[in-house]
Amino acid sequence: xxxxxxxxxxxxxxxxxxxxxxxxxxxxxxxxxxxxxxxxxxxxxxxxxxxxxxxxxxxxxxxxxxxxxxxxxxxxxxxxxxxxxxxxxxxxxxxxxxxxxxxxxxxxxxxxxxxxxxxxxxxxxxxxxxxxxxxxxxxxxxxxxxxxxxxxx
Amino acid sequence: xxxxxxxxxxxxxxxxxxxxxxxxxxxxxxxxxxxxxxxxxxxxxxxxxxxxxxxxxxxxxxxxxxxxxxxxxxxxxxxxxxxxxxxxxxxxxxxxxxxxxxxxxxxxxxxxxxxxxxxxxxxxxxxxxxxxxxxxxxxxxxxxxxxxxxxxxxxxxxxxxxxxxxxxxxxxxxxxxxxxxxxxxxxxxxxxxxxxxxxxxxxxxxxxxxxxxxxxxxxxxxxxxxxxxxxxxxxxxxxxxxxxxxxxxxxxxxxx
Numbered sequence: 001x002x003x004x005x006x007x008x009x010x011x012x013x014x015x016x017x018x019x020x021x022x023x024x025x026x027x028x029x030x031x032x033x034x035x036x037x038x039x040x041x042x043x044x045x046x047x048x049x050x051x052x053x054x055x056x057x058x059x060x061x062x063x064x065x066x067x068x069x070x071x072x073x074x075x076x077x078x079x080x081x082x083x084x085x086x087x088x089x090x091x092x093x094x095x096x097x098x099x100x101x102x103x104x105x106x107x108x109x110x111x112x113x114x115x116x117x118x119x120x121x122x123x124x125x126x127x128x129x130x131x132x133x134x135x136x137x138x139x140x141x142x143x144x145x146x147x148x149x150x151x152x153x
Numbered sequence: 154x155x156x157x158x159x160x161x162x163x164x165x166x167x168x169x170x171x172x173x174x175x176x177x178x179x180x181x182x183x184x185x186x187x188x189x190x191x192x193x194x195x196x197x198x199x200x201x202x203x204x205x206x207x208x209x210x211x212x213x214x215x216x217x218x219x220x221x222x223x224x225x226x227x228x229x230x231x232x233x234x235x236x237x238x239x240x241x242x243x244x245x246x247x248x249x250x251x252x253x254x255x256x257x258x259x260x261x262x263x264x265x266x267x268x269x270x271x272x273x274x275x276x277x278x279x280x281x282x283x284x285x286x287x288x289x290x291x292x293x294x295x296x297x298x299x300x301x302x303x304x305x306x307x308x309x310x311x312x313x314x315x316x317x318x319x320x321x322x323x324x325x326x327x328x329x330x331x332x333x334x335x336x337x338x339x340x341x342x343x344x345x346x347x348x349x350x351x352x353x354x355x356x357x358x359x360x361x362x363x364x365x366x367x368x369x370x371x372x373x374x375x376x377x378x379x380x381x382x383x384x385x386x387x388x389x390x391x392x393x394x395x396x397x398x399x400x401x402x403x404x405x406x407x408x409x
Binding site: 006009010011012013014015016017019020021022023024025027039076077078080081084085087088089091093094096097098100101103104105133134136137138140141144145 | 183187240246283293397399
């Protein structure tokens with residue numbers, strides 16, 4: 001139960017950024033709810049569905065993408081507003097800067113020391129972060145990608 | 154379409170001006186490439202152009218419109234700035250009203266001007282505090298305890314303040330990312346004895362800088378085949394991430 005309560009932190013994580021993106025006050029509640037739903041959906045897929053983090057993110061992002069499209073149309077708002085705010089807690093920021101920070105460690109290597117370990121660990125982090133970002137973008141853009149001729153707002 | 158014919162015909166230069174203004178507002182509010190292009194296209198047609206061709210790059214937008222034998226072209230400089238979803242929503246509503254014939258061209262012009270004058274909903278200090286809280290929430294999501302949440306909130310809030318100050322003075326993304334991540338990580342590092350999970354706090358403290366909107370917009374530009382703009386946005390994000398990594402590395406050397 002404790003582990004699931006932690007998912008509620010996805011809402012404040014998303015809302016700070018929603019303020020930065022000047023999301024109107026009327027939309028903040030929906031952004032927070034969608035952020036929790038997305039983050040919990042990923043945990044659900046990973047804990048019970050046996051998904052890895054990339055596939056879990058894809059499932060969560062699809063949920064966010066379609067829910068945002070539906071809610072955005074209903075409220076006559078831009079769906080991207082809900083989708084991006086809700087996706088923020090799943091952006092793999094830590095993987096990204098740890099990878100680059102690891103690469104900067106090459107500067108400290110002695111003249112002839114081998115740096116393979118640094119490259120491998122940074123490479124793994126970068127590839128993982130890229131796959132997660134791509135999964136997020138695919139889920140959010142899915143309504144446009146799957147129905148290209150449909151009138152989207 | 155027929156409703157447009159009943160209106161007095163607008164000079165083509167004015168159509169061009171209004172459509173470009175709408176596209177420029179979308180671009181400056183962080184809309185993706187497809188949205189900026191379709192906003193210009195739709196407003197030009199709604200205002201009486203017969204054909205409209207758009208160019209949207211990361212720094213410029215352009216539009217050529219035609220009606221009969223007349224043709225007009227113009228470009229505007231459109232630097233990329235942060236996302237503003239209130240503006241995006243309001244422009245869309247204005248445009249839909251124009252297309253439905255509820256707005257005249259003059260009312261549309263005034264609507265756009267009013268949107269351009271909008272002040273942000275939230276004051277800077279409130280944003281700094283709440284983005285700090287966001288980073289605290291990230292620390293909790295990473296398994297941090299209450300102490301980690303508190304010191305991350307403090308460090309990230311100060312980092313956001315540094316970022317706002319440097320951004321206002323015109324510093325480039327790499328530089329404000331270095332300075333802000335340095336301040337945030339140093340503050341959290343100096344206070345790490347208040348938490349049993351310092352790693353969660355340190356990792357979460359710089360996440361306010363991660364460029365979420367350009368990353369997602371960039372990746373989605375790539376997926377919908379706007380390769381050039383996708384690369385520009387992803388490169389911009391990569392430079393900010395590089396800045397974060399430099400700031401973090403320098404701060405960690407001070408701490409150890």
